Amino acid sequence: MTRQELNNEIFKKRSCLCVGLDISPVSFEKNKAVIDQTAPYAVAYKPNTAFYESAGWEGWKCLEKTVAYIRKAWPNHFLIADAKRGDIGNTAKEYARTFFERMDFDAVTLSPYMGYDSIKPFLEYKNKWVVLLALTSNPSAEDFQFLSFEKKFLYKHVIDKANTWADNNRIMYVAGATRPNLLRSVREAAPNHFLLIPGVGAQGGSLEEVMKQAKTTDGDILINVSRAIVHSEKGPAEAARAFASSMARFFS
Amino acid sequence: MTRQELNNEIFKKRSCLCVGLDISPVSFEKNKAVIDQTAPYAVAYKPNTAFYESAGWEGWKCLEKTVAYIRKAWPNHFLIADAKRGDIGNTAKEYARTFFERMDFDAVTLSPYMGYDSIKPFLEYKNKWVVLLALTSNPSAEDFQFLSFEKKFLYKHVIDKANTWADNNRIMYVAGATRPNLLRSVREAAPNHFLLIPGVGAQGGSLEEVMKQAKTTDGDILINVSRAIVHSEKGPAEAARAFASSMARFFS
Numbered sequence: 001m002t003r004q005e006l007n008n009e010i011f012k013k014r015s016c017l018c019v020g021l022d023i024s025p026v027s028f029e030k031n032k033a034v035i036d037q038t039a040p041y042a043v044a045y046k047p048n049t050a051f052y053e054s055a056g057w058e059g060w061k062c063l064e065k066t067v068a069y070i071r072k073a074w075p076n077h078f079l080i081a082d083a084k085r086g087d088i089g090n091t092a093k094e095y096a097r098t099f100f101e102r103m104d105f106d107a108v109t110l111s112p113y114m115g116y117d118s119i120k121p122f123l124e125y126k127n128k129w130v131v132l133l134a135l136t137s138n139p140s141a142e143d144f145q146f147l148s149f150e151k152k153f154l155y156k157h158v159i160d161k162a163n164t165w166a167d168n169n170r171i172m173y174v175a176g177a178t179r180p181n182l183l184r185s186v187r188e189a190a191p192n193h194f195l196l197i198p199g200v201g202a203q204g205g206s207l208e209e210v211m212k213q214a215k216t217t218d219g220d221i222l223i224n225v226s227r228a229i230v231h232s233e234k235g236p237a238e239a240a241r242a243f244a245s246s247m248a249r250f251f252s
Numbered sequence: 253m254t255r256q257e258l259n260n261e262i263f264k265k266r267s268c269l270c271v272g273l274d275i276s277p278v279s280f281e282k283n284k285a286v287i288d289q290t291a292p293y294a295v296a297y298k299p300n301t302a303f304y305e306s307a308g309w310e311g312w313k314c315l316e317k318t319v320a321y322i323r324k325a326w327p328n329h330f331l332i333a334d335a336k337r338g339d340i341g342n343t344a345k346e347y348a349r350t351f352f353e354r355m356d357f358d359a360v361t362l363s364p365y366m367g368y369d370s371i372k373p374f375l376e377y378k379n380k381w382v383v384l385l386a387l388t389s390n391p392s393a394e395d396f397q398f399l400s401f402e403k404k405f406l407y408k409h410v411i412d413k414a415n416t417w418a419d420n421n422r423i424m425y426v427a428g429a430t431r432p433n434l435l436r437s438v439r440e441a442a443p444n445h446f447l448l449i450p451g452v453g454a455q456g457g458s459l460e461e462v463m464k465q466a467k468t469t470d471g472d473i474l475i476n477v478s479r480a481i482v483h484s485e486k487g488p489a490e491a492a493r494a495f496a497s498s499m500a501r502f503f504s
Contacts, residue, residue: 024346050339050346056354057313064308086363087302087336088390094276094302102308111338111363113385115392133365138340140367143413147406149399154406161395 001106001127003169003194006078007219009043014251015244016219018044018080018196019236020226021066022051026059031066034230035074037237041244044078044222045070046196067103078222079106080131080196086111086118093121100125107131109174109196112158116165123166130171134158135186137176137199155182159189168193175214177205177223184213194220201228207243211250219251253358253379255421255446258330259471261295266503267496268471270296270332270448271488272478273318274303278311283318286482287326289489293496296330296474297322298448319355330474331358332383332448338363338370345373352377359383361426361448364410368417375418382423386410387438389428389451407434411441420445427466429457429475436465446472453480459495463502471503 010016019042023030035045047066052059070079081099085092085108099108100122107129110119122130135145135155145155152160162171168190175186177199186195195214199205200223207223215221225243232239262268271294275282287297299318304311322331333351337344337360351360352374359381362371374382387397387407397407404412414423420442427438429451438447447466451457452475459475467473477495484491 022343048339048343048346050337050343050350053312053350054346054354056316056350057309060305060312061309082339084339084363085302085336086338087300087334088388091274091300091302094300094306098302098305098308102306111336111365112396113363113365114388114390115395115397117390117392136340136366138366138369140369143367144364144406144409145367147399147401147409149401149406154396154399157396157399 010219014248017042018222018224021047022226026062028065034236038240041240046080048082081105081108096121134173135175137178177210180209196222198224201225262471266500269294270474270476273299274478278314280314280317286488290492293492298332300334333357333360341369348373386425387427389430429462432461448474450476453477
């Protein structure tokens with residue numbers, strides 16, 4: 001899926017909702033129920049591999065089954081493997097095969113620490129995306145991401161460097177909602193790239209603020225909500241509908 | 253296993269060899285053959301999860317079976333999951349459960365990018381280890397690890413900060429053999445910590461140089477060799493024996 005196609009889906013649905021499929025313990029049937037209930041309100045799904053791995057090979061099988069199901073039942077939804085991998089060349093190739101061949105994800109989240117040759121094998125797949133960690137939403141993001149080299153935070157170095165690796169049809173950035181002023185600085189460093197934004201919902205980021213700081217006229221934004229949808233007391237359908245509804249006015 | 257116990261094993265065998273179990277395509281029978289042939293010469297095994305994941309759930313099952321086999325057949329060997337994970341608190345907990353509960357690894361490699369709260373859940377397990385990426389062996393390590401903040405490279409910031417998170421019985425660092433002068437700087441920043449050193453063998457790092465720059469009087473060093481053992485024309489037993497033999501004089 002290209003940037004334009006993904007933005008078209010967002011404006012068509014007036015929603016940039018990405019649903020995090022992080023149900024513990026993992027269950028294909030539960031995933032399927034959440035997917036079918038939220039599909040009309042969401043444009044993307046993002047299972048986090050951690051929840052599947054902790055259930056062992058049966059969990060990994062559940063992940064594969066979930067991906068295959070979404071591909072078949074909801075072919076227009078964008079599929080992100082939240083794996084945060086990062087390893088050297090020949091090993092990175094194996095991870096790329098995992099998420100782009102063995103499973104048919106559109107995108108995978110990666111950590112920048114090891115640099116370009118840990119990312120390159122993923123960029124060699126046409127129509128597939130790298131979602132690179134830049135500014136994460138957790139409190140300890142400040143441990144290293146806020147170190148300042150030549151008056152520029154590490155996370156901005158990551159974005160500036162990665163912008164030279166591929167264009168905005170191949171790479172997007174993770175930028176947390178929990179520090180709105182810094183989210184603005186991410187948008188400035190990547191004015192025409194998709195941002196994948198966690199931290200709205202359970203982590204307390206404001207949807208209004210995120211839209212103000214990070215949405216472009218084209219869209220270019222995916223807002224991930226996991227726990228506040230999959231564990232919602234109102235049920236996933238109603239929770240997703242409410243999130244999408246609060247997004248709608250930004251895409252008219 | 254404590255630092256002292258691992259160092260005892262190293263001096264007993266006069267070898268700090270860690271064998272990387274990165275056979276592609278993955279096969280439990282092939283792993284078992286490599287393990288049984290190399291066990292007398294090695295103190296540790298390190299499967300890299302990438303190779304198992306690219307074979308899907310069957311690959312993950314092979315990893316679980318391999319770990320269980322080593323635990324049973326070679327209980328004194330140190331077991332490292334080379335996973336390079338890194339995610340926020342509740343997700344990091346799932347990864348910790350994966351490698352320390354579902355599987356019985358002694359240690360897991362982690363990426364520092366997201367900071368302390370991505371590492372903490374792993375440190376809460378007694379007698380388990382975090383192996384934190386500091387200075388990696390790949391060419392693109394320089395993209396971010398060599399950014400200098402207040403005249404100190406990022407990888408040294410990582411070590412200095414992580415030294416405050418746990419003592420040298422809980423944390424060790426990855427430091428590549430491919431840049432010997434920088435390996436020395438890692439040892440200076442972590443004078444009494446174990447270093448896990450990739451890059452000897454296929455990547456061209458010198459064993460002599462690594463020992464000179466990184467070994468302490470206590471030992472505190474694991475040298476990983478993967479391809480040069482598992483794909484050796486001489487066979488894994490002979491290749492591992494040769495590596496161990498060239499290490500022996502440093503532990504007398």
